[in-house]
Amino acid sequence: MASTTFFTQKIPSVSAIFSIYTSLSAFTILFRTVLNELIPTKVRDFIVSRFKEHFSSYFNPNFTFIIEDQCDYVTNQTFRAAETYLPTLLAGITTGSLLVRSSNLKNPSAKPKFGIPVNAKISDEFEGIPLEWTLLSERNESPYQSRPKRYFHLTCKKEFRDKIMSEYFTYIAKASVKILTSRDNLKIHTYDPKDHSWESAIFQHHTTFETLAMEPEIKNTLMRDLDAFSNGKDFFKTVGRAWKRGYLLYGPPGTGKSSLVAAIANHMNYNIYDLQLQSVQDDAMLRQILTTTENRSILLIEDLDCSGADASCRKENKDEGEDGENQAKNNTKNPQVTLSGLLNFVDGLWSSCVEERIIVFTTNHREKLDPALLRPGRMDVHILMDYCKxxxxxxxxxxxxxxxxxxxxxxxxxxxxxxxxxxxxxxxxxxxxxxxxxxxxxxxxxxxxxxxxxxxxxxxxxxxxxx
Structure with a gap:
C-alpha cells in the first residue's frame, strides 16, 4: 500500500505534463524569435555551418584534398599532373561509366582513348595507403571562362595526410612528366575567344627532320640547337634566364615554314599552341591566354608582320592579292594588342611563367617587322626559308x-x-x-x-x- 502511494505521488498528472510542454514550446518560440531578431541570417548560417563542420570532421576519419583546375592566374600544374596520371589507373575505376574519345580524323578505326567522366571514382595506392580520386565539375562564374570549373577530390585517412602532401603529389608530378615525354599523339591547340579556352586536335603532321627538304647545314645546326635547349635546364637556371628559346622563320610564302614547325614539334615531342593575335582583345587577355599553356610546348605566331601587334601590315605582293588586303582590314579591328604587350611575354617578367617553351614567329617580310622584335635576345635564332636550291x-x-x-x-x-x-x-x-x-x-x-x-x-x- 505504501509503495503504491509512493509511485502515485512521483508520477505527474497528464495536465501537469501538458502544462510543462506548453511552457517549453512557448520558451522555444520566444528564444527562436529573439535569436532571429538579434543575430543576422549570415551569422546564424555561419555558426550552424561551423557547428556541423566541427562535428562531421570529428566523427569522419577521412581527409580530402581539393585540386582545382586553375591556380591564381595560371593552370594548376597539380591538376594537370593528375589529369595525365589518372588515366593509367582506369582499371581501378569504381563507378559504372567510362569516357571514350576518338579524335583521329585520319584513322577513324584507330583504338579510342579512355578518360575519366565527371563524378567517377578511381582507386589508387601509394606505399600501402589506399586513395580515392573523384573528378567533379560545377558552373564557372568567371566572365573570362564560360566552361565548367573542374576539380579533383583526393581522399585518404587522416593519419596519412602529411605523407600524401610531402610525397604523393611529387610522385604523380614526376609520373606525369614521364608520360608526356613518351606520349604517342601530339596536339595542336587553337584559342577560342568565345569560350575563352584552348581547343585541341590530334597533330599528325608527318614531317620530320629526316623528310624535311632544307639546306643540310642549316638543318643540322638547328637540330643541335634544339637538343642543347632540351638538355639546358641547369644552364638556364645558372645564368638566370627563363628556360625558353625563340625562332624567327622568315622568307617568301611556300618555302616550308609551317613544315619546319611540324618537324620541330615531332623532334621535341612538344604540343603546338597556334595563336592568332587577331582574336585577342588586349594585352591583359594575351597574358591570360599565354599563361594557360603548358610546359614543353611550342607557341606559334604566324605572319607576324600582319598580326596587328606590329607597327603595320602593308599590302602583300601580287601572289597574295586580296588576302593581304583582308588581313590589313582585320588588323584595324583589333588595335589594342600592343607590341610591348607581346614583347613582355616573349622576354619580360611573364616569360618565366612556363618552362621549356619554344616560341616560333613566322613572317614573309622580315623588313616589315618593328626593330624591337629583331633586337638580340628577343628571337634567339633567325632562319631564312629561301627559294629552292x-x-x-x-x-x-x-x-x-x-x-x-x-x-x-x-x-x-x-x-x-x-x-x-x-x-x-x-x-x-x-x-x-x-x-x-x-x-x-x-x-x-x-x-x-x-x-x-x-x-x-x-x-x-x-x-x-x-x-
Whole structure:
C-alpha cells in the first residue's frame, strides 16, 4: 500500500505534463524569435555551418584534398599532373561509366582513348595507403571562362595526410612528366575567344627532320640547337634566364615554314599552341591566354608582320592579292594588342611563367617587322626559308620520285634554280604530277623555263617604259 502511494505521488498528472510542454514550446518560440531578431541570417548560417563542420570532421576519419583546375592566374600544374596520371589507373575505376574519345580524323578505326567522366571514382595506392580520386565539375562564374570549373577530390585517412602532401603529389608530378615525354599523339591547340579556352586536335603532321627538304647545314645546326635547349635546364637556371628559346622563320610564302614547325614539334615531342593575335582583345587577355599553356610546348605566331601587334601590315605582293588586303582590314579591328604587350611575354617578367617553351614567329617580310622584335635576345635564332636550291631540289626529288639519286635532267634543272626563283612548294607541285621520273622532271623543267620567261619579260617592261 505504501509503495503504491509512493509511485502515485512521483508520477505527474497528464495536465501537469501538458502544462510543462506548453511552457517549453512557448520558451522555444520566444528564444527562436529573439535569436532571429538579434543575430543576422549570415551569422546564424555561419555558426550552424561551423557547428556541423566541427562535428562531421570529428566523427569522419577521412581527409580530402581539393585540386582545382586553375591556380591564381595560371593552370594548376597539380591538376594537370593528375589529369595525365589518372588515366593509367582506369582499371581501378569504381563507378559504372567510362569516357571514350576518338579524335583521329585520319584513322577513324584507330583504338579510342579512355578518360575519366565527371563524378567517377578511381582507386589508387601509394606505399600501402589506399586513395580515392573523384573528378567533379560545377558552373564557372568567371566572365573570362564560360566552361565548367573542374576539380579533383583526393581522399585518404587522416593519419596519412602529411605523407600524401610531402610525397604523393611529387610522385604523380614526376609520373606525369614521364608520360608526356613518351606520349604517342601530339596536339595542336587553337584559342577560342568565345569560350575563352584552348581547343585541341590530334597533330599528325608527318614531317620530320629526316623528310624535311632544307639546306643540310642549316638543318643540322638547328637540330643541335634544339637538343642543347632540351638538355639546358641547369644552364638556364645558372645564368638566370627563363628556360625558353625563340625562332624567327622568315622568307617568301611556300618555302616550308609551317613544315619546319611540324618537324620541330615531332623532334621535341612538344604540343603546338597556334595563336592568332587577331582574336585577342588586349594585352591583359594575351597574358591570360599565354599563361594557360603548358610546359614543353611550342607557341606559334604566324605572319607576324600582319598580326596587328606590329607597327603595320602593308599590302602583300601580287601572289597574295586580296588576302593581304583582308588581313590589313582585320588588323584595324583589333588595335589594342600592343607590341610591348607581346614583347613582355616573349622576354619580360611573364616569360618565366612556363618552362621549356619554344616560341616560333613566322613572317614573309622580315623588313616589315618593328626593330624591337629583331633586337638580340628577343628571337634567339633567325632562319631564312629561301627559294629552292639544288640541295633542296635533290631532297624533294628523292622523296617524291622513289628515292631517285641521278637523272639526265638533274643538271639542267639545278642550273635553272640559280636563275629562277621557285619555292619548294612549287617544285613539289610539279613533282607530284607523276610517279614516272621522266614525266615529272620534264614537267618541272618546262615550268622553270616558263617561269624564267615571265621573269625576264617583267624585268624588260620597266626598261621599255623608261625609254
Amino acid at each position: 639544288p640541295n633542296v631540289f635533290k631532297k624533294l626529288a628523292a622523296l617524291y620520285l622513289d628515292y631517285i639519286e641521278e637523272h639526265d635532267l638533274f643538271e639542267p634543272i639545278e642550273k635553272m634554280f640559280l636563275e629562277v626563283k621557285a619555292t619548294p612548294a612549287e617544285v613539289t607541285e610539279q613533282l607530284m604530277v607523276s610517279k614516272d621520273p621522266d614525266v615529272a622532271l620534264k614537267g618541272l623543267m618546262e615550268f622553270l623555263e616558263s617561269k624564267k620567261m615571265i621573269e625576264e619579260s617583267e624585268e624588260s617592261e620597266p626598261k621599255e617604259a623608261e625609254e
